[in-house]
Amino acid sequence: MKSGTSCWKSFANPxxxxxxxxxxxxxxxxxxxxxxxxxxxxxxxxxxxxxxQAVCPGIAVHTMVVLDTCTDSTAQRASDFAATHPGYFAHHVNFGNVGATRAFGIAQGLNRLPGPHGTSETWIACTDADTRVPENWLKEFAVAYLGGADAVTGTVEPDRVELAPQLYRQWRERYVLAPHHPHIHGANLGVSATAYLQVGGFKTLAAHEDVELVARLRRRGYRVVATDQLHAVTSGRLEGRLKSGFADYLSALAGETGTCADNSLDTIRAG
Known part of the structure; x- marks a missing residue:
């Protein structure tokens, strides 16, 4: 186990x-x-x-699950998980707006920070409830921040189990999976708390709140790092929870290319 100064040295650039x-x-x-x-x-x-925390146990991790107008069992499952996992918190809201929901979760988390230097020593990691982040996700965010990044944009791919093989190939041909990629996904985005607050945080937008935040960060001169070393898997469904989201993009791609939109497991296995 590493702690104290040795932990910072193990992460940061010389x-x-x-x-x-x-x-x-x-x-x-x-x-x-x-x-x-x-x-x-x-x-x-x-x-x-x-x-x-296996590398640096001194970094505390607090996870805010913000349950926005849920009518299924999502809230119960998240609450049960939080009850048995220290550092996880479930909050209920009725915004019906992803930008407001993200902003609320961040505000709740920042309010928990102790001491006068809490915000200046905090990183915000954003993902979505239909996404599986990689095991190195938080560690690589720490590496990036301690190396000078103010924000980090990662990559995503749709779950191949849910997506017809032909449609996955169509998506992959168009997606840039490389260093310095152009993509911005709220499902795989990190930002220092200081930079986030300085630019005004997430706005109350029904979609593209992530893109708009990163644009403000760049305009203010903050260092935004795009990397393919943080690669998450997100839902491959064609009907999403919000308009103009990733599911709508996949659905439009299916229509544009004439790919069958039936992504049931039986159809996928048959393909």
């Missing part, structure tokens, strides 16, 4: 470790009727938390 400290990572997960995916999402976050 010469940078004295300039930044990381005490807390705040994970925020908006959820609206995601009973099918929520436990897989939370278990993936927990694996990432354990992976980080």
């Amino acid at each position: 010469g940078s470790w004295m300039a930044r400290r990381l005490r807390t990572i705040l994970v925020v997960i908006p959820a609206h009727n995601e009973e099918r995916y929520i436990l897989d999402c939370l278990e993936a976050v927990d694996r990432s938390k354990l992976n980080l």
